[in-house]
Amino acid sequence: MSSSRTAYLDEWGWAEHENAHWSTVPAGSIAARIICRYSATWRVIIPSGSRETLVEASGAFQYLCAGPQDYPVVGDWVALSCDGRIIQQLLPRRTKIARQEAGRAARSQVLAANVDIALLVFGLDGGRNFSIGLLERFLTLTAAGGVEPVVVLNKADRASLEQISSVRIQAESIRPGVTLCVTSARNGTGIEELRDLVPAWRTACCLGRSGVGKSSIMNALLGEPLLRTAEVSRIQNKGRHSTTNSQLRVIPGRQSTTSGGMLIDTPGLRELQLWGAEESLYESFADIHEFAPDCRFRDCRHQGEPGCAVQRAVAEGIIPHQRLEHYLEQREELSEAALRNQMGAAAYEKRRWKQITREARRKR
Numbered sequence: 195m196s197s198s199r200t201a202y203l204d205e206w207g208w209a210e211h212e213n214a215h216w217s218t219v220p221a222g223s224i225a226a227r228i229i230c231r232y233s234a235t236w237r238v239i240i241p242s243g244s245r246e247t248l249v250e251a252s253g254a255f256q257y258l259c260a261g262p263q264d265y266p267v268v269g270d271w272v273a274l275s276c277d278g279r280i281i282q283q284l285l286p287r288r289t290k291i292a293r294q295e296a297g298r299a300a301r302s303q304v305l306a307a308n309v310d311i312a313l314l315v316f317g318l319d320g321g322r323n324f325s326i327g328l329l330e331r332f333l334t335l336t337a338a339g340g341v342e343p344v345v346v347l348n349k350a351d352r353a354s355l356e357q358i359s360s361v362r363i364q365a366e367s368i369r370p371g372v373t374l375c376v377t378s379a380r381n382g383t384g385i386e387e388l389r390d391l392v393p394a395w396r397t398a399c400c401l402g403r404s405g406v407g408k409s410s411i412m413n414a415l416l417g418e419p420l421l422r423t424a425e426v427s428r429i430q431n432k433g434r435h436s437t438t439n440s441q442l443r444v445i446p447g448r449q450s451t452t453s454g455g456m457l458i459d460t461p462g463l464r465e466l467q468l469w470g471a472e473e474s475l476y477e478s479f480a481d482i483h484e485f486a487p488d489c490r491f492r493d494c495r496h497q498g499e500p501g502c503a504v505q506r507a508v509a510e511g512i513i514p515h516q517r518l519e520h521y522l523e524q525r526e527e528l529s530e531a532a533l534r535n536q537m538g539a540a541a542y543e544k545r546r547w548k549q550i551t552r553e554a555r556r557k558r
């Protein structure tokens with residue numbers, strides 16, 4: 195693609211990665227980025243001419259999709275037919291945010307693609323709105339997807355300085371040095387700081403439980419209430435979750451004339467079953483992996499083996515007991531998911547062969 199053509203694509207997050215894969219799409223295709231997904235249609239932005247439009251997927255494309263993970267999600271780059279109406283191909287994802295599909299552990303569900311930064315949003319209004327366990331899960335998820343985490347502690351207007359600093363210390367103990375931003379979508383605290391964390395050409399994605407203020411933060415960054423937040427939905431009696439579809443938007447830069455980065459608002463996560471390689475835990479549980487090389491056995495699972503350096507660190511109070519528990523729990527979950535995924539693939543192969551042999555028999 196010529197450099198003049200990529201200039202406006204860059205603004206929408208087109209990177210070297212997309213450039214490299216563009217050569218595989220049919221000649222004359224139009225590049226577009228998914229900004230919202232409905233059940234069988236997608237809203238895309240076509241950067242050339244900065245046009246938004248609704249598109250469908252071609253039959254040939256759908257035929258080649260092996261499962262839901264192959265369908266475009268918000269943030270994906272696709273190649274449209276030359277009339278700009280049909281999705282013909284999905285470009286490989288540079289990064290992704292994926293979890294286990296709720297209720298069906300054999301499959302992954304991609305929540306957003308080509309994301310650079312994940313804003314892990316928690317509410318400072320007490321209750322279950324901040325939990326170490328969820329932060330640990332988020333950090334495994336971002337490590338698995340190749341996404342940089344930023345912890346956002348929202349609703350600062352609802353907490354005392356002592357409460358804020360206590361939560362901050364807890365978050366920093368889990369991930370020393372993690373970027374952390376204290377915000378209030380209500381009174382604007384920290385919103386400009388957050389804006390600086392999502393620079394032009396970068397894509398960020400808000401993740402968090404329902405009601406922590408993801409849509410409110412996005413509205414504050416946009417400077418206008420474009421997205422529905424909880425109060426509005428309550429008036430309309432529309433269930434508990436106010437956001438039902440992920441959406442990608444460009445946020446304005448600090449000077450209203452400059453453009454900032456892109457932000458994806460997602461529906462609240464009710465559960466976060468992990469999906470990814472066990473290696474993702476190296477990053478989210480770096481402290482545990484620091485002790486592991488000192489275990490007597492090279493393949494120590496830190497579950498009561500003699501000479502386990504991790505267990506010793508727990509006994510000495512260097513690693514909190516709860517942290518090792520969470521680590522073992524997440525490791526179990528990841529390997530279980532991988533196993534079921536393999537079994538799923540095997541069952542699929544078996545069924546496919548049955549079909550092939552049946553057809554061959556019929557032909558005889």
Ligand SMILES: Nc1nc2c(ncn2[C@@H]2O[C@H](COP(=O)(O)OP(=O)(O)OP(=O)(O)O)[C@@H](O)[C@H]2O)c(=O)[nH]1
Binds near residue numbers: 348422
């Ligand atoms: N006090 C206070 N309330 C806030 C703040 N941010 C959001 N809220 C309120 O919290 C409620 C939920 O906000 P939403 O933005 O809808 O939360 P959400 O995370 O998008 O929720 P889902 O879309 O269901 O996932 C609304 O009543 C907001 O007005 C804040 O900084 N301070």
Ligand SMILES: [Mg+2]
Binds near residue numbers: 437462
């Ligand atoms: Mg919302």
Ligand SMILES: [Zn+2]
Binds near residue numbers: 486490494495496497
């Ligand atoms: Zn060990």
